[in-house]
Amino acid sequence: MTAAPPEARARVAVFAKAPVPGLVKTRLATLLGADGAAALHAGLVRRALSTAVESRLGPVELWCAPDATHSFFSRCAELFGATLHVQEGDDLGSRMAAAFEHGLAAGDRVVLIGSDCPVLKPSDLRDAAAAVATHDVAFAPAEDGGYVLVALSRKLPALFEGVSWGTSAVMGQTRTRVAELGVRCKELPMRWDVDRPEDFARLQLEGRLPEVLS
Incomplete structure (x- = not known):
């Protein structure tokens, strides 16, 4: 694998919840x-952490919810060399803004991904x-109306305010906010994520079922 050129280097933040039965992938x-x-x-x-590491952009951070105490997170940190951080904020927008503030304060561009998109490739992160x-x-928009990736070169906390997180309106509302703020925005190709039974069927059909940590 070839490392990203210096001008494209970035910190990669992966957002994830602890894999507690009954609290994740409830649909x-x-x-x-x-x-x-x-x-x-x-x-x-x-898989998301593997993609982040294989992008070779820079440091990989795993942002954990509700905290970083679950043994799954410590195993991930050991396996992938990721540093662990706790998501903080009242909603997804404020939690993402906090993660961006952390990375941008270190002087790095930041690429943030969730853990629901099995089709993201290292090249997608490098493109971002x-x-x-x-x-x-x-942004990399999602087929369900959200987005699966967002990258920033500077702090833009207002970008994550007033968004109906978890709905099909997310990307549309975000485009409106981009226009209101007058920021320079690049949209990457649309991707799909895994939340519903039909998404799982697609995951099987395309042969993308992930290995499971034991």
């Missing part, structure tokens, strides 16, 4: 059971980092 519990849904979530987190070398923000 898939009727199909997989609570334990199976949690196991799938763990596998997707592991390259985009924010010339833009303020880059």
Whole structure:
């Protein structure tokens, strides 16, 4: 693998919840059971971390919820060389803004991904980092109306305010906020993520079922 050129280097933040049965991938519990849904979530987190490491952009951070005490997180830190951080804020927007503030304060561009998109590739992360070398923000929209990746070259906390997180309106509202703020934005190709039974069927059909951490 080739490391990203210096002008495209960035810190990569991966957002993840602890794989506690009944608290993650709840819309898939009727199909997989609570334990199976949690196991799938763990596998997707592991895949996201692998993608982050393979991008070779820079330091990889795992931002944990509700805290960083779950043994799964410590195993991930050991396996992937990621540093552990606790998500802090009242909603997803404020938690992402805090993670960006941390990374940008260190002088790095930041690429933030969730753990629900199995089709993100290391090259997608590198493209995002390259985009924010010339833009303020880059997004990879999701088919369900949200987004699976966001990258920033400077602090823009207002970008994450007033958004109906967890709904199909997220990307549309974010585009409106981008226009209001007058920031330079780059949109990357649309991707899909895994939340519903039909997403799991697609995951199987495309042969993308992740390995599960034991």
